[in-house]
Amino acid sequence: MLKTKVAVQVISTGILPDDVLMLGEKHLKQWKIPQDQSIVLKFGSFRQQIKVVPVKRSDGIRISQTLAKRLGIHxxxxxxxxxxxxxxxxxxGPLIGVLISRDVPDSSDKPFGSITLFCKELVDACQNQGAYVYFFTPNQIGSTVSSIQAxxxxxxxxxxxxxxxxxxxxRLTSRKLENKPSxxxxxxxxxxxxxTQVFNEKFLDKSEVFDALRNDASLHRYLPESHLLRNYAMLKAMCSRHATIFLKPVRGSLGKGIIRISRAEPGAYQAMYTTPLGTKKQHFSSLLKLFSSIxxxxxxxxxQIQQGLQLIDIxxxxVDFRALVQKNATGSWGVTSIVARTAGSQHFVSNLARGGTLSKVKEAVSKSNLPLSAKQNAYPKLQKAAIDIATGIDTNIPAHFGELGIDLALxxxxxxxxxxxxxxxxxNDNTPLNNEQKIRPSVRLMIQYSRFLTGF
Incomplete structure (x- = not known):
């Protein structure tokens, strides 16, 4: 399919009729676009009958002010x-919509708060690649689905x-907003x-992920023993098999609410809780008393109850790792970045919100207690695991994803x-550490994947 990127010129309505589009003569000939009959102009859900008029020595398209306004194109x-x-x-096109959680209409310079710079980065990347992007919130969704205030x-x-x-x-960051009936x-x-293609269409629960990936025998090597915690018997069984276990809220994020349980002296247990100020410890003379307290x-x-692992540390x-995996211009998964996250001195989780710090994988691995023989292969092994897991999510969970943050450990x-x-x-968590580029690879890839989905 022939395709190209062109600049849009807007002409006064009195000069150019609303149902006429002027196009460079070479494009007209190249595509064999008829000049003597009406064709359909399509932009997202917009459709209109138009006639195309050739323009010599022009590479762009010209449309009337009225048509430009109806399209929302500047x-x-x-x-x-x-x-x-x-x-x-x-x-x-392609016309890309980004669904975000909230806007601040009174703040003309930062209408999306802390993600305004990211949104502007998307605008710039779209201009470079020949795409058009707008942003909207759940509050802007009305009763009609023929258009959107954006x-x-x-x-x-x-x-x-x-x-x-x-x-x-x-890009909704709240399950409550995502689950609104509207x-x-x-x-x-x-x-x-x-x-319309919608990607990253839903949140993932921890139990949903592990249950789905267990269906694929090739992924078992990456999966610590993990279950939905149902009762005391399950806690007791897991503690009998593993010296340390973790309890994680199925719908938690940013390391909130995680509990680390480990054996202390015979019969006794220690629970460690994540708090904004650091780790809180509690001792229990029996596992039953610990269970009663939680x-x-x-x-x-x-x-989710999960097997504790003997992670590498500095x-x-x-230390653990966040891989950002994204689908690319051919619709295939690739690793955009992997960063190492080292827990803060008063914490046992590595999340930045809990005092964790970012570094490059090579740097963290070299400083860690990983055996020398394993250090060289660490990055390619993390890379392969991220792709394998993303592919497994695609295969086993019936939803459309274009990017995933995958937390891995060695x-x-x-x-x-x-x-x-x-x-x-x-x-924030997955931003590559060399931040000199104005447009990050993760943003460019999101547009390339959108072009793949739409044939542009």
Whole structure:
């Protein structure tokens, strides 16, 4: 399929009719676009009958102000074109929608708070690649799904009525927002009515991930023993098999609510809790007493019980790894970045929100207590595990993902283990450490994958 990137020029409505699009003559000839009949102009969910007029010595497209407003396109935008003769349809795009949690309409310079810079980075990357992006929140979803009130960037942030996008990247950071009936209805309708592709369409629960990956025998080597904690008998059985176990909220994030349980003197146990100020320790004379003390928490949250691992450490501070895996321009999984995360001195989890620090994998591995013979292969082993696990998620969980944050660990024998998978990876935890580039590889890849999904 022929395709190209062109600049959009907006002409006064009195000069150019709303149903006429002017296009460089060479593109017209190259694609054999008819000049003497109406064809369909498509932009996301927008459709309109137009006639195409050739322009000599021009590489761009020209449209009227009225048509530009209906499309939500500003002058100077760069878009890709492709023409389908069988459907007499000229498509421009891709049009990408990013669903975010909240906006601050009164703050014109930072309408999306801390992620405003990330949003502007997406705008710049789209301009480079010939795509068009807008941002919207659950509050902007109305009763109709024919268009959406959204934010676009054109020499500043503006609210505009936009067509439904070809691709929607769900970047909601709250399960409560994602589960709103209006959000779920909107996503179902746009997929069905406009064949909109929605990726990262749902949060993942820890139990869901481990249960799904257990279906694939080739992934068993990465999976610590892990179950949904149901009762005291399960806790007792796990503690009899493993010197240390972890209890993790099934829907937790940022290291919140994790409990580390280990044997102390015979019959006694120690529980360590994550708190914002550091680790809180409690001793129990029996496992039953420990279970009684945590059973209240189990009434308000489900917990995953997981085998404790002998992780590599740097001066007694555990180290784990966050891999960002993304689908690329061919729709295949690739590793965009892997960073090492070392726990803070008062914590046993490595999350940045709990005092953890980032470093390059090579640097962390070289300083760690991993045997010398295993240090050289550490990065390729982490890389392979991340791709294997992402592929396993795709195969065994019926949802569409385009990027995943995969938390991995190395034990002191050099074996790779899966800790958890995050379907809404934060733009802080997985940022590559060489931050000189204006547009990060992770942002470029998101647009390349959107182009793959839409044929642009």
């Amino acid at each position: 002058a100077g935008a760069a878009l890709r074109l492709h023409y389908r003769p069988s459907a007499l349809t000229l498509s421009i 934010w676009v960037y054109a020499a500043g942030w503006h609210r505009m009525t936009m067509p439904i996008a070809d691709v929607i990247n769900n 959000v779920q209805h909107f996503l179902r309708e746009v997929k069905s009515r406009y064949q 059973s209240g928490k189990m009434k308000t949250a489900r917990y 001066q007694k501070r555990p 034990d002191t024998n050099g074996r790779v283990w899966l800790l958890e998978v995050n379907s809404k990876p934060s733009k």
